[in-house]
Amino acid sequence: MNPKTSIVSNSLHRDQHGASVQPLYMSTTFxxxxxxDNQEYDYSRSGNPTRSLLHKQIGRLYGxxxxxxxxxxxxMTALDTIIRGLVLSSSSHVPTILAGDDLYGGSDRLLTFxxxxxxxxxxxxxxxxxERFQTAFLSLERVDCVHIESPTNPMCKVVDVPRIIxxxxxxxxxxxxxxxxxxxxxxxxxPLRLGADVVYESATxxxxxxxxxxxxxxxxxxxxxxxxxxxVCNATGSGLAPMDAWLLIRGLKTLHVRLYxxxxxxxxxxxxxxxxxxxxxxxxAPGLRTRYVGLKSHPQxxxxxxxxxxxxxxxxxxxxxxxxSRRIVSSRALKVWSVTVSFGCVNSLISLxxxxxxxxxxxxxxxxxxxxxxxIRLCVGIEDIVxxxxxxxxxxxxxxxxxxxxxMIHNLLNGHTARNTIGSEKYIQxxxxxxxxxxxxxxxxxxxxxxAIKL
Numbered sequence: 345m346n347p348k349t350s351i352v353s354n355s356l357h358r359d360q361h362g363a364s365v366q367p368l369y370m371s372t373t374f375x376x377x378x379x380x381d382n383q384e385y386d387y388s389r390s391g392n393p394t395r396s397l398l399h400k401q402i403g404r405l406y407g408x409x410x411x412x413x414x415x416x417x418x419x420m421t422a423l424d425t426i427i428r429g430l431v432l433s434s435s436s437h438v439p440t441i442l443a444g445d446d447l448y449g450g451s452d453r454l455l456t457f458x459x460x461x462x463x464x465x466x467x468x469x470x471x472x473x474x475e476r477f478q479t480a481f482l483s484l485e486r487v488d489c490v491h492i493e494s495p496t497n498p499m500c501k502v503v504d505v506p507r508i509i510x511x512x513x514x515x516x517x518x519x520x521x522x523x524x525x526x527x528x529x530x531x532x533x534x535p536l537r538l539g540a541d542v543v544y545e546s547a548t549x550x551x552x553x554x555x556x557x558x559x560x561x562x563x564x565x566x567x568x569x570x571x572x573x574x575x576v577c578n579a580t581g582s583g584l585a586p587m588d589a590w591l592l593i594r595g596l597k598t599l600h601v602r603l604y605x606x607x608x609x610x611x612x613x614x615x616x617x618x619x620x621x622x623x624x625x626x627x628x629a630p631g632l633r634t635r636y637v638g639l640k641s642h643p644q645x646x647x648x649x650x651x652x653x654x655x656x657x658x659x660x661x662x663x664x665x666x667x668x669s670r671r672i673v674s675s676r677a678l679k680v681w682s683v684t685v686s687f688g689c690v691n692s693l694i695s696l697x698x699x700x701x702x703x704x705x706x707x708x709x710x711x712x713x714x715x716x717x718x719x720i721r722l723c724v725g726i727e728d729i730v731x732x733x734x735x736x737x738x739x740x741x742x743x744x745x746x747x748x749x750x751x752m753i754h755n756l757l758n759g760h761t762a763r764n765t766i767g768s769e770k771y772i773q774x775x776x777x778x779x780x781x782x783x784x785x786x787x788x789x790x791x792x793x794x795x796a797i798k799l
Contacts, residue, residue: 419546549688622760631664
């Protein structure tokens with residue numbers, strides 16, 4: 345059996361009763377046979393059959409052994425566990441972590457906590473600018489860990505992950521490279537193949553896809569690194585609970601079909617926002633723009649495409665006004681989009697990151713990092729794309745940003761007028777995939793089939 349085509353498969357578990365769905369082992373303890381030296385489980389904090397099956401499936405997704413995967417209670421627990429196990433393990437010096445300047449708010453909060461408690465020094469730099477990153481790296485006496493997130497959340501900046509990793513491994517092989525792969529998931533990108541030491545995801549997002557659990561996964565390049573990670577998991581009891589592991593296994597079964605539809609919706613939505621609604625930079629309104637790595641107008645479109653199998657389903661747009669953005673997000677016209685944090689769910693979410701998911705970042709720090717306060721983040725689900733467009737259009741009309749004149753949309757902020765393409769036959773035929781993949785839908789399905797999930 346080809347592991348790349350059987351991430352989730354009934355053949356991965358052996359139930360004594362022949363159940364077609366893997367059983368759930370809720371037991372805290374397991375009977376010990378003192379005559380046996382090969383007993384796999386004794387206490388669920390250290391290991392559980394349901395969690396082990398999850399490890400096996402994630403291992404297939406990333407192409408590593410089951411023993412190199414660890415599932416924990418959240419994405420932030422994953423990052424904390426990695427730092428405890430690999431970065432804070434030395435008592436000879438205060439370690440230095442070099443991280444991006446556009447991070448998920450929770451990651452920034454954790455790194456800030458470590459810095460203010462003198463556990464680790466954190467230096468932030470724009471990792472999407474390789475020359476700036478290189479200068480920052482070489483200016484430091486020692487870098488113990490580099491934290492990478494690409495595309496960045498929520499500004500959708502692309503980091504040249506292969507180039508950065510190659511540079512680090514050449515000049516400082518002992519530096520750990522840790523990649524937050526949540527925005528892509530293992531289905532669209534595998535940073536381990538690019539040379540990363542550890543990859544983690546908030547499995548709450550795409551991997552589970554239903555926002556009914558919190559979970560994180562850690563995937564290590566080597567068994568030695570995995571053993572360091574496991575020690576912290578076992579010592580702190582951060583391993584994912586059996587019920588949550590079982591629900592994550594269930595979510596993985598539909599990862600491929602969910603993400604396929606989410607990307608399609610995101611591509612259509614991004615082009616519609618840019619071309620029909622006029623959220624694009626212009627002399628009349630320089631603050632307007634649509635941010636999505638699947639748009640050819642994105643300055644790093646080709647770079648992202650060079651090492652990822654898709655653009656994902658998170659995009660953002662700027663209105664140039666915090667007040668207008670608040671009016672859109674808080675509009676009572678929104679019926680399909682839910683105003684909440686997070687992403688990767690089957691239902692679509694809209695948020696104002698500076699007031700929500702990234703509010704924990706100090707406003708002065710956001711200003712230093714050129715983080716636009718008016719940025720609206722869209723986390724696209726699997727609903728009908730026409731419903732999503734019409735719902736968002738109603739909110740923007742209600743907020744006084746757009747006007748609909750017959751079959752035309754007029755942007756009141758920059759005077760842009762264009763035909764409203766909602767329901768266009770072009771998109772119904774899914775030919776929008778040409779935008780990113782450079783081929784018809786059939787080629788896309790063939791491209792992604794090497795990691796398709798068997799139900």
